[in-house]
Amino acid sequence: MLEASDFIRTRISDDLASGKTAQVVTRFPPEPNGYLHIGHAKSICLNFGVAREAEGVCNLRFDDTNPEKESQEYIDAITKDVQWLGFQWGGAVRYASSYFDQLYAFAEQLIEQGDAYVDSQTPEQIREGRGTLVQPGMDSPYRERPVAESLDLFRRMKAGEFADGALVLRARIDMRSGNMNLRDPILYRIRHQQHHQTGDTWCIYPMYDYTHPISDALEGITHSLCTLEFEAHRPLYDWLLNKLPQLPHPQQIEFARLNLNYTVTSKRKLKQLVDEQLVSGWDDPRLPTISGLRRRGCPPAALRNFCERVGISKSDGVVDMAMLEFCMRDELELTAPRAMAVLKPLPVTLTNLPEDHLQMLHASRHPNVDMGEREIPFTPTIFIDRSDFEEVPPKGFKRLIPGGEVRLRNAYIIRCDDVVKDADGLVTELRCSVDLATLGVNPTDRKVKGVVHWVSASHSLPAEVRVYDRLFMDAAPDRSEVDYRELMNPESLVVYADARVEPSLANAAPEQGHQFEREGYFCLDNQADGRLIFNRTVSLRDTWGK
Ligand code: ATP
Ligand code: MG
Numbered sequence: 001m002l003e004a005s006d007f008i009r010t011r012i013s014d015d016l017a018s019g020k021t022a023q024v025v026t027r028f029p030p031e032p033n034g035y036l037h038i039g040h041a042k043s044i045c046l047n048f049g050v051a052r053e054a055e056g057v058c059n060l061r062f063d064d065t066n067p068e069k070e071s072q073e074y075i076d077a078i079t080k081d082v083q084w085l086g087f088q089w090g091g092a093v094r095y096a097s098s099y100f101d102q103l104y105a106f107a108e109q110l111i112e113q114g115d116a117y118v119d120s121q122t123p124e125q126i127r128e129g130r131g132t133l134v135q136p137g138m139d140s141p142y143r144e145r146p147v148a149e150s151l152d153l154f155r156r157m158k159a160g161e162f163a164d165g166a167l168v169l170r171a172r173i174d175m176r177s178g179n180m181n182l183r184d185p186i187l188y189r190i191r192h193q194q195h196h197q198t199g200d201t202w203c204i205y206p207m208y209d210y211t212h213p214i215s216d217a218l219e220g221i222t223h224s225l226c227t228l229e230f231e232a233h234r235p236l237y238d239w240l241l242n243k244l245p246q247l248p249h250p251q252q253i254e255f256a257r258l259n260l261n262y263t264v265t266s267k268r269k270l271k272q273l274v275d276e277q278l279v280s281g282w283d284d285p286r287l288p289t290i291s292g293l294r295r296r297g298c299p300p301a302a303l304r305n306f307c308e309r310v311g312i313s314k315s316d317g318v319v320d321m322a323m324l325e326f327c328m329r330d331e332l333e334l335t336a337p338r339a340m341a342v343l344k345p346l347p348v349t350l351t352n353l354p355e356d357h358l359q360m361l362h363a364s365r366h367p368n369v370d371m372g373e374r375e376i377p378f379t380p381t382i383f384i385d386r387s388d389f390e391e392v393p394p395k396g397f398k399r400l401i402p403g404g405e406v407r408l409r410n411a412y413i414i415r416c417d418d419v420v421k422d423a424d425g426l427v428t429e430l431r432c433s434v435d436l437a438t439l440g441v442n443p444t445d446r447k448v449k450g451v452v453h454w455v456s457a458s459h460s461l462p463a464e465v466r467v468y469d470r471l472f473m474d475a476a477p478d479r480s481e482v483d484y485r486e487l488m489n490p491e492s493l494v495v496y497a498d499a500r501v502e503p504s505l506a507n508a509a510p511e512q513g514h515q516f517e518r519e520g521y522f523c524l525d526n527q528a529d530g531r532l533i534f535n536r537t538v539s540l541r542d543t544w545g546k
């Protein structure tokens with residue numbers, strides 16, 4: 001059911017109510033020149049969401065008019081990301097390039113109508129002739145070229161008679177328009193370039209602004225939702241469709257882009273980070289790409305929920321990364337089974353247990369007991385985290401200190417009797433005793449406040465744990481005076497190569513979040529290839545700027 005919860009949904013419900021629209025058809029139109037990022041997720045959730053709510057259809061259409069920047073790798077990644085987010089397009093995947101014949105025929109029609117002409121100026125002259133925001137443009141000397149001549153030249157452009165850049169086809173609108181997009185925009189240019197879908201069939205390619213409205217019309221799109229930067233392109237969108245009255249006329253409606261702080265969401269910059277190997281790839285878990293978020297362990301429901309909370313508005317704003325993290329925690333809290341993992345292991349010998357002691361303790365997988373129990377082996381040598389022991393504790397330290405007691409999570413209370421160090425003074429082992437009367441009960445004679453997580457030394461599994469932080473130190477790396485690449489956080493990835501995890505994690509699967517008790521939410525890296533490599537999705541609490 002479509003509810004009028006934002007201005008776009010309100011308009012669409014009105015169109016349905018008035019009968020202007022019989023069935024809603026939207027589209028998500030990525031250019032396959034990079035991987036999708038979280039901004040695209042907003043557009044996906046809106047386009048597919050509206051269609052689903054209105055019992056309509058959303059098409060997935062690749063806007064593939066710049067063959068030199070596009071590739072099949074990007075097409076595959078994008079289709080995978082859309083499905084992973086939980087959406088399915090109507091019918092087959094579509095390509096603007098599959099409309100090249102029709103687009104070409106409409107261009108001839110525009111020439112014949114006197115609405116387009118072939119311009120022989122150099123790219124430089126065309127740029128200069130366009131004027132500026134404060135200065136009107138100048139008519140091209142070729143603007144009055146006879147229709148027959150333009151038609152002939154356009155056909156010969158298509159036939160491959162001219163070099164790249166020699167000629168262009170331009171719409172004949174108004175060189176003095178206050179809107180730069182209406183100053184005789186280029187509709188076609190010559191590019192002797194192979195296309196990933198059409199091969200060598202074409203050496204002229206239509207421009208985005210020409211292709212988009214016609215592709216929308218050919219697909220029967222009713223509402224063409226796009227970001228605010230296209231607002232000034234709408235008069236051209238409408239001009240073109242008015243000049244091609246045989247086509248239906250979709251409505252373009254603009255909404256605000258999603259901007260997130262502490263990161264960049266521009267395909268160009270993301271590609272630069274990947275190409276310059278400043279990150280490990282498009283799916284680097286520190287990137288705000290959909291594939292990076294997936295690899296990091298962000299559940300698709302968390303991303304959808306985030307997009308819903310951000311909402312649809314008409315003015316640009318910057319969303320706080322903490323909101324995305326909140327949505328991830330909110331989802332993972334409900335779905336992530338608990339486990340114990342020790343990132344920086346410190347051996348602890350439990351001196352009052354026999355050497356062959358092995359006891360299977362039981363703990364619930366989750367506060368929701370329907371998720372069942374797990375077995376945790378308890379043995380005379382365990383690991384706790386180095387940060388949970390302090391020889392000289394700071395004020396308020398509640399964990400283990402020499403002579404002090406702490407509870408082992410899901411197990412007993414232990415007391416630290418002895419601290420063993422190496423020649424450099426580094427603590428190498430703690431010797432502790434177990435109070436065997438404290439399994440699941442607190443002692444009555446004293447209060448033990450601290451709780452630490454632990455794993456059995458002999459039964460735990462070696463693992464690598466990767467802890468991520470924000471990729472940039474600046475809240476607005478794209479808007480800073482220095483190059484955004486100089487603002488990268490040198491500590492955005494901290495690797496714990498010698499971590500140990502409880503045996504229940506042996507069969508962890510990518511995309512299944514786990515809560516490592518006291519540490520955060522983690523998931524198996526989807527490139528781990530059988531090794532135990534865990535990525536931290538998000539910490540347990542909001543620690544931004546703390
Ligand atoms: P970028 O500027 O990152 O290269 P783009 O707009 O060029 O992005 P497209 O592949 O053309 O990338 O985008 C497909 C759709 O996603 C478009 O309709 C576009 O408006 C929308 N989109 C892209 N970025 C955002 C964003 N940050 N917020 C909301 N929608 C976005
Ligand atoms: Mg685009």
Ligand code: MG
Nearest residue numbers: 031266267268
């Ligand atoms: Mg772009």
